[in-house]
Amino acid sequence: MRVVRYETVVNSIKDMIVYSTTHLSEDMLEALKKAYEEEESEVSKAVLSQLLENADIAAKETKPLCQDTGLAIFFVKIGEDVKIEGGSLKDAIYEGTEKGYKEGFLRASTCDCFTRENLKEKIGYNLPPVIYFDLVPGDKIEIEYAAKGGGSENVSRATVLAPAQGKDGIKEFVKKVISDAGPNPCPPLVVGVGIGGSFDYAAVMSKHALFRSIGTKNPDPELAAFEEEIKDELNKLGIGAMGMGGTQTVLAVHIETFQPGRMCHIASLPVSVNVQCHSSRHSHITI
Amino acid sequence: MAEYRLKTPLKEEDVTKLKAGDIVYLSGIIYTARDAAHKKLVELIQNNKPLPFDLKGSVIYYVGPTPPKPGEVIGSAGPTTSYRMDSYAPTLIEHGQKGMIGKGKRNEAVKDSCKKHKAVYFGAVGGAGALLAQRIKDAKVIAYPELGPEAIREIVVEDFPVVVVNDTYGNDLYQEGRKKWEKN
Numbered sequence: 085m086r087v088v089r090y091e092t093v094v095n096s097i098k099d100m101i102v103y104s105t106t107h108l109s110e111d112m113l114e115a116l117k118k119a120y121e122e123e124e125s126e127v128s129k130a131v132l133s134q135l136l137e138n139a140d141i142a143a144k145e146t147k148p149l150c151q152d153t154g155l156a157i158f159f160v161k162i163g164e165d166v167k168i169e170g171g172s173l174k175d176a177i178y179e180g181t182e183k184g185y186k187e188g189f190l191r192a193s194t195c196d197c198f199t200r201e202n203l204k205e206k207i208g209y210n211l212p213p214v215i216y217f218d219l220v221p222g223d224k225i226e227i228e229y230a231a232k233g234g235g236s237e238n239v240s241r242a243t244v245l246a247p248a249q250g251k252d253g254i255k256e257f258v259k260k261v262i263s264d265a266g267p268n269p270c271p272p273l274v275v276g277v278g279i280g281g282s283f284d285y286a287a288v289m290s291k292h293a294l295f296r297s298i299g300t301k302n303p304d305p306e307l308a309a310f311e312e313e314i315k316d317e318l319n320k321l322g323i324g325a326m327g328m329g330g331t332q333t334v335l336a337v338h339i340e341t342f343q344p345g346r347m348c349h350i351a352s353l354p355v356s357v358n359v360q361c362h363s364s365r366h367s368h369i370t371i
Numbered sequence: 372m373a374e375y376r377l378k379t380p381l382k383e384e385d386v387t388k389l390k391a392g393d394i395v396y397l398s399g400i401i402y403t404a405r406d407a408a409h410k411k412l413v414e415l416i417q418n419n420k421p422l423p424f425d426l427k428g429s430v431i432y433y434v435g436p437t438p439p440k441p442g443e444v445i446g447s448a449g450p451t452t453s454y455r456m457d458s459y460a461p462t463l464i465e466h467g468q469k470g471m472i473g474k475g476k477r478n479e480a481v482k483d484s485c486k487k488h489k490a491v492y493f494g495a496v497g498g499a500g501a502l503l504a505q506r507i508k509d510a511k512v513i514a515y516p517e518l519g520p521e522a523i524r525e526i527v528v529e530d531f532p533v534v535v536v537n538d539t540y541g542n543d544l545y546q547e548g549r550k551k552w553e554k555n
């Protein structure tokens with residue numbers, strides 16, 4: 085059994101939070117540069133150039149790319165042959181999150197649903213995070229983190245379609261979500277689409293789909309083609325960067341299905357769309 | 372698409388020359404406020420109490436910045452989604468506010484009040500918090516410090532880049548820009 089120290093996890097989490105909220109990931113930078121080159125609308129191009137300049141300033145000054153440093157979202161895969169010494173993995177993630185947000189001068193954005201009171205005193209600075217745990221073979225711990233802002237989360241939607249609605253129904257649903265959202269989620273966007281599983285799991289998959297590196301294709305050739313088809317359709321909407329009109333509304337569509345077998349119940353077709361703004365702050369570490 | 376450099380407070384002739392899609396660089400004093408602060412401002416107006424700043428010609432920026440690092444004027448400071456201020460904005464516009472800076476769609480009541488009382492809604496680039504913070508030269512909390520990032524701040528901006536979304540003629544960049552680029 086491999087042993088990992090509690091502090092190692094805390095510090096790794098802290099570092100990945102501070103780094104990824106101030107340094108736009110390479111895949112995102114590339115995608116924004118490409119969008120800038122391809123954008124035909126003048127005003128949307130001006131917005132994209134500000135976004136590239138922003139990424140540059142943020143990295144140089146270690147300043148948050150966006151003031152909404154989000155809820156902290158984690159997908160964690162724990163190997164069956166590794167154990168944490170000195171505390172629990174969950175506590176380590178909580179502590180790392182609090183330290184990262186505090187020491188990185190990030191915003192505490194968690195609040196009570198009803199009173200709307202910030203939870204930084206009662207629970208902790210930007211606590212609690214949202215964590216999905218999964219148990220896998222091996223002796224490693226894999227941690228994926230994203231800072232998920234409110235603007236793009238607010239326009240995300242889930243539904244259960246009738247099986248007969250099929251691919252056309254999925255496409256129409258995604259199109260409606262992005263069209264209704266318009267400028268609000270800070271386009272250009274990455275669109276995560278979870279298809280299958282159960283109602284709740286489709287939503288989890290649509291979130292996890294956002295962690296995939298932009299520019300990579302779905303391993304299933306049929307779905308890779310479907311991703312392109314939906315993306316082209318969405319870019320016809322004309323929303324453009326920050327909704328000011330243009331050709332670059334969506335940088336990528338990422339589909340995730342329930343494995344094995346792209347499974348869902350014989351009576352249903354769950355679909356969820358999780359929208360990600362251009363400030364896609366995500367990273368991945370293995371301990 | 373024209374470009375203008377404007378100084379705050381804004382006068383009526385400043386805003387009536389602007390058209391949806393124009394790029395504007397703002398300089399001078401502007402105020403920051405989000406929903407909680409808006410609620411308080413509207414309550415003061417309803418109770419005929421004095422406001423913490425002069426609304427006449429004022430520009431309000433919808434922002435909740437990250438905490439500043441030691442030595443910094445302000446943390447990352449990009450716009451927040453504006454619709455949460457829709458129910459309060461018309462009252463402030465009626466009482467002299469001339470500009471709003473945020474991101475995302477406004478409702479009909481806000482657009483009508485821009486037309487009727489000659490005010491403008493500007494869009495700043497959401498997610499460009501580090502860049503926009505560089506254009507903020509000074510910042511101090513002038514009311515409701517207990518609201519934290521949502522407190523009202525008086526900030527001094529220099530060439531703060533915004534785009535006219537809703538002008539005084541009823542134009543809406545989000546609708547028109549999209550129509551122009553939509554493909555069927």
Ligand code: SF4
Nearest residue numbers: 150233235270361498
């Ligand atoms: S939607 Fe994204 S870029 Fe826009 S304000 Fe929210 S976190 Fe920032």
